[in-house]
Amino acid sequence: ETPLRVAVAANFLPTAEVLRAEFGAERMTLHPGATGQLYAQISQGAPFDVFLSADQTTAQRLYDEGKALTAPQTYAIGRLALWTPGQPAPEFSQLAGFARLVMADPKLAPYGAAALSCVQRLVPTWQGQWLKGTSVAQAHQMLISGAAPAGFVAWSQVLTAPEAEVRLLPETCHAPLIQQAVLLKRPAPHPAAQAFWDFLFSPTARQQIAAGGYAAP
Amino acid sequence: MLHPDDWQALALTLQLAALSTVLLLLLGTPLAWWLAQGQGRGRALIQTLVALPLVLPPTVLGFYLLLLMAPSGPLVALGLPMLAFSFSGLVLASVLYSLPFVVQPLTAAFRALDRDWLELAYTLRANRWQCWREIILPLTRPAFITAAVLAFAHTLGEFGVVLMIGGSIPGETEVLSVALFRHVESLDYARAHQLAAVLLGMSLIALFIAYRGDRRVAL
């Protein structure tokens, strides 16, 4: 029997792996991708049963187009973090001294948009250049490589980094990073689909999601 | 040393690369031969069309291919099975995307091939197939090696198209490059480095063997 196929926005992949282990690794597979890419695939008939989007709009769009069985439900709320690998994280006001900052492309990822809005609010005088990755994962890679000194990533990505290097951004300076999921329409609904859907919103899952660096709804 | 999933991806990748390369050579050779026969506007156009997919970013190409292969797309309308998110779809996409790497060097080589060798071989009772095996292939071997190496290596590393068309279904469409992407996205850099090392090591050996075997055709 084919396992349940869960398309997952790349930023949630590490946490999704944990959930999968909990749910039963043999019963489901994860299909990571950028949210936009996954949307394109799903709307062209990709055989995914569940979609964990990185935002609200994409999930809603699928629902509006009749591609989803259920209305979108929030499964996680992301937190944005400033990360300066190898150095103590600076005060936000000190950011003005950075010539370049890394973020996910605001056009492609809500975390990018959030980073943009935070900087505009906290350091309106900043005149530097944005280095944009296609996703928070790519932003993370740019920072890991050491080529860029500081940037905004998902908190979930830097949980294991030394605490001093990371500074969590106040949720007030950006729109909430609401990540929503939908159950997708399939010719024949997967027997495990509903079970996973229930599991995703179960307390156990919420606990894991919270442990993964998200605010569970 | 590798995770079983990665082994599966590796096997799938080799399958894809090998199959694509074989198909590319089978398809590209007659096409290149035809292209080499003349200089007409039609041929230049075909040659251009062959190279054209190359100028699109792989994910974008993948997107258009997806539109083409989708249940509502023209290929299905033509009666083909739905190829998106299947291994066959990957093969089709890889072939299309790597076609210029095969057609381009082969066309150049076929054009440079002196037609007299063939005609001489015909007078010496060689049939078409023997002409190919005994004259054309040996005399244009460097171009075939170029074509095979570029096609194989490019299929190994290609990722955007494959991810878009394939959707990373383990055992079906999750090839090594996609697995590598997955490791990187899930911040599992250790596994990513490991996989990259295996990929590089294997390719190093395969390419080295190909190049060592590429003895100069004495002219």
Place this chain on the structure above:
Amino acid sequence: MLHPDDWQALALTLQLAALSTVLLLLLGTPLAWWLAQGQGRGRALIQTLVALPLVLPPTVLGFYLLLLMAPSGPLVALGLPMLAFSFSGLVLASVLYSLPFVVQPLTAAFRALDRDWLELAYTLRANRWQCWREIILPLTRPAFITAAVLAFAHTLGEFGVVLMIGGSIPGETEVLSVALFRHVESLDYARAHQLAAVLLGMSLIALFIAYRGDRRVAL
């Protein structure tokens, strides 16, 4: 017809592709010449190393290149400026990534070139440069066209490496492929189609001209 941002990306892309292609030819030609001189294990190894970047998924390659170019990386240690996230870095990455498309066909062509033509030209008072211009280049022109077309087209479409190395800074590193990718990923399909059409149209014309000009070298 195009958004001003896209125009800027287009200009940057053409600059990158043209510069990379020129550099690739300048770099690839002597390398291919040297590779064509013999068959030693060393040469096979170099040829392998040239093709090796191709087997890595572009973003992964980009990641490793970033490691290389980082302030603490070996390139800076060697005294180079920090190339990451700059146009120069893009050029370097593109050159590295497209090198096999140039080296591979040129090596094959140089190997097939009868050394006697050169020696004959030397007896006819041609110096090294004249030999190149009057003998080698015309006789291996199809391979140069192959090389240039593949390198140019691949640089146009290449995206993963560029994205990683460049960080898509508008006017500095945001090339057309990145812009196109962004439109597709952000579901801005209308603009994506438009940009893809422009890219394809332009490439169609450029490639068509290249192929029409590729007259058969009569042998």
Place this chain on the structure above:
Amino acid sequence: MLRCDFRLTRGSFALSFNTELTPGITALWGDSGAGKTSVLRALAGLDSVAGVIPRSAVGYAPQGARLFPHLTVLENLRFGLRRVAVQDRWCAEAEVIEQLGLAAWLPRKPHELSGGQQQRVALGRALLNQAPLLLLDEPFSALDGATRERLGHWLRDVVQQHRLTCLLVSHDRDEVLQLADRLIWLQQGRVTQQGEALTLAADWAGPFADQQACSVLPARLQPERAEHGLVPAQCAGGTLWLAQPSVAISEARLLIHARDVALSLEPLPSASIQNTLPVQVESWRELNASSVLVRLRCGDYALWSQITRRALNQLNLQPGQHVHALIKAVAMVRHG
């Protein structure tokens, strides 16, 4: 008998070729650029032409050898051979290799051979294709005289033995005279003369007229009277002594070069010139500042003699005068 009747054009050059090829060696003679290679290529099926072309397998040795560069000498030799059923082979590989002296080079690649060696391999490859029609484009042009002559004779034997049809392009008059049964003269893409080789050779307006004239006389040999390696031949009312041919034949045709014919008012009993024929002076024409070509009647045949103008004057030759033609015994003999 193979009918050929075709036309082709290449730029401003137009070729039209109409003949019937018969077994034996037919020489294709003509100036550089006359179209000889074009004829052979057409017959080999290499260029498509309009008209009739024999549909026969061919053994084609192109001008300039053209060995397959990626194959060894042996592989080149066997390229056609391999595809011929054993019972259809009449030309033995071992014989070809031995005759052409290729044994030492079999494992070599063509570029490791000298020009003449390559040419011999090309000839071998053509012969070993076991085809009834041989097309040889200047097959001996890069060979030294001795090899050339030996291979020529061997080729002639092979062609006769297996009743092959061989079209041989050559620029060498002696080679043509020694080897060819028939001769086709190509001028600017058209056949201007064709016929029996020796007859054409002796023709006043034939291809060899402006080089050196020669005559052809039929003779009846008497091998039973041979002495000192010479055999007497009754020819045009006289007796000529010829080098004894290796096979016993009784009919022969003698080719006598005009420059080998001297004239004397009286017979010469005490000279080493063995062969004299009584002849009658017919006419003469000037060849150059110092020599004339004299046409002599000799029984029913014409005989040419090239002498100096000074001799013509001193002997005071007159048309109708009876004189003695002195012929050096080394003239050529060819089977009936």
Place this chain on the structure above:
Amino acid sequence: MLRCDFRLTRGSFALSFNTELTPGITALWGDSGAGKTSVLRALAGLDSVAGVIPRSAVGYAPQGARLFPHLTVLENLRFGLRRVAVQDRWCAEAEVIEQLGLAAWLPRKPHELSGGQQQRVALGRALLNQAPLLLLDEPFSALDGATRERLGHWLRDVVQQHRLTCLLVSHDRDEVLQLADRLIWLQQGRVTQQGEALTLAADWAGPFADQQACSVLPARLQPERAEHGLVPAQCAGGTLWLAQPSVAISEARLLIHARDVALSLEPLPSASIQNTLPVQVESWRELNASSVLVRLRCGDYALWSQITRRALNQLNLQPGQHVHALIKAVAMVRHG
């Protein structure tokens, strides 16, 4: 004078070449595979060798033409020429094009030419390189006899006029005798004989001995006594009548082929053979079943005569006997 002294090996083939090249035409003679092309390539600097090689610009016409396939005939011809300063040019493009008959093909690509046409372009390209050392590898092998002879004479004139040093590979004995001043005989990669061409030609053990023997005699011409286009020459105690050379010369050396020499016990007053010399029989050796080669003493010189064994017997020749050598007047003359 150009000193050459080098060695090279190619597989099992070893070449060693040691000579001094002097202005004029030096023929390089040898069997197929003897190493002629290897010598020329080495002198052209195409292969690196150990030893001394003249450091001179060369005009090299390779075996098999080898025209640049991507250039037109005119571009091929001018390939070297373009790089020579105008004041250093001694060979005029127009003359070369006219003499070689290339005018009609200038815009063509090499593959649109016949074999012989290509060869002529290659010769032109070599000449137009304006180099003092010409290396010609069988430059006439694909040409018809008439063109060959005309071009040979023209080449000889060009070489003489500009005091060039020309190394000419040829398999054609007559060509060598007509054109070459010196002769180098290459056998299996070694120089076995070298020297003045006519002297070597007449050598009993020279390169031409096993083909057809010939003798060389010095003569004093008397142009003032010329008649009927013949000029008398005092030679080895007799008078020979020769075709008058185009330039007035008084010293000449005559090349007399053994087969052009007959013997008579008495002088012949009434025959067209104009030239007789009193000679003394020295010895003879058998050439083949029917003929012998007789060595005659003729003043201080040796003269060869090829006669039949039957004649030898009939004349009952004895060593020491005085006889008359009959020499056809068409023998070759070469300037002193």
